[in-house]
Amino acid sequence: MKQPFENAIDAHGPTVLRVCRAVLGATVDADDAWSETFVAALRAWPELPEHTNVEAWLVRVAHRKAIDVVRANRRHAVPTDELPATAPSTEGVPHDGDPDLWSAVAALPERQRLAVAYHYVGGLTHGDTAELIGGTADAVRRAAADGIRALRKTYASSATQEGKR
């Protein structure tokens, strides 16, 4: 790629951060995955073919880096007697005043979350997402649709609440 790398950060930095946060939660893990993605991209940049769809390429790199971050954390995991706090339940009434869409995304079942992240946030086709996370394009499409329906519900209710305030 003969374009200045800085242009890729300008154009796709926010998208990649959203993808990393959708996959890993809005945490330092997501920040790390973002950094690892762009370091790897910078390394590969001069050899990247000119016609590459840079956004889709970065999202694929981000997927691998997110997996690396999860694996690294598992290796460093400290066994404990107590169970860690789990994601907020999606059953019953979600609370705490400020229903934030980031936590709603984090609360989606994994496959729905990944299908939504890579397609709706990262712009990959369902087929490309299926290649990354396994399964068929149709199954990924259904997972993405289920995920987005759940989010729309949360988002709509939070938007209504905002309106009432």
Next chain:
Amino acid sequence: MNTHDNPALDLASALPVHTDELDLLRSRLAERAGHDGLLDVAYRTIDTPLGPLLLAATDRGLVRVAYEREEFEQVLDTIARRVSPRILRTPARLDEVARELDEYFAGHRRTFDLALDHSLSAGFRAEVHRNLPTIGYGRTASYGEVAALVGRPRAVRAVGTACATNPLPIVVPCHRVVRSDGSLGGYVGGVEAKTTLLTLEGAA
């Protein structure tokens, strides 16, 4: 990108990412890239009495100073093609250059004490560029005198072209080269900028 088939919920805009968060990530990336030897060209812009200037440097030194009229985006594209596309905005790497230019514009500095990377100059032009700093602060030389200086007394036009394509204006003082009849001649930053620089140096 609006290729997503979901007008009802635009997730990209509904999921906020703050500018300051991205700025922090970017500066960490630049630091890491420098550490890993992946940052080939660092750049920043500064404000000067001649308007914004773009400064770019490699490990070897300052490689480009550009006026806004040269269009920064095009300047960066050229650096990407001719030096390396591993270009990141990294202001801290150019603090020293920015400081020396500030001092120069304030009238406190007469010579620059900076490492220069002449990668963007080649051949005869490069030879002219390397010789321009011999024209002292506050002095001028004609295109013909510069041609004689580099041992090609008849290459007056070529000296003109070399000055017009100087990748390091101000620091490599092509503004001190004028016509033999005393008129200013052209300048990469515009004739007004040339006048301002020569006035600052007390040469006009």
